[in-house]
Amino acid sequence: MERIQVANVRDLPEKIGKSMKIGNFDLALFKLSNGDIRAVENKCPHKGGMLSQGLVSGDYVFCPLHDWKICMKDGEAQAPDQGCVKTFKVEIQDKNVYVYV
Numbered sequence: 001m002e003r004i005q006v007a008n009v010r011d012l013p014e015k016i017g018k019s020m021k022i023g024n025f026d027l028a029l030f031k032l033s034n035g036d037i038r039a040v041e042n043k044c045p046h047k048g049g050m051l052s053q054g055l056v057s058g059d060y061v062f063c064p065l066h067d068w069k070i071c072m073k074d075g076e077a078q079a080p081d082q083g084c085v086k087t088f089k090v091e092i093q094d095k096n097v098y099v100y101v
């Protein structure tokens with residue numbers, strides 16, 4: 001697994017997703033209102049909507065296409081919908097954001 005610097009905490013607006021390509025992965029990066037940073041695959045398990053464009057509420061992002069609710073901690077879609085996106089471990093060091101891919 002590789003640790004890659006992807007952003008600085010100061011440059012991430014709260015609750016606005018940022019899309020980026022890291023290696024073979026399309027990532028959606030989010031700074032939550034509690035300051036936590038989450039990184040998930042930027043592809044909804046339903047029909048591939050870009051989660052980086054979704055609305056954020058707590059630990060969840062709502063897909064912009066059909067409103068599935070995806071938990072950014074474990075990647076699981078909330079019932080009755082079924083599916084899962086890949087989640088990535090995030091580390092913050094000296095305000096730098098690192099993602100493990």
Ligand code: FES
Pocket residue numbers: 044045046047048049063064065066067068
């Ligand atoms: S593509 Fe995300 S809810 Fe349909």
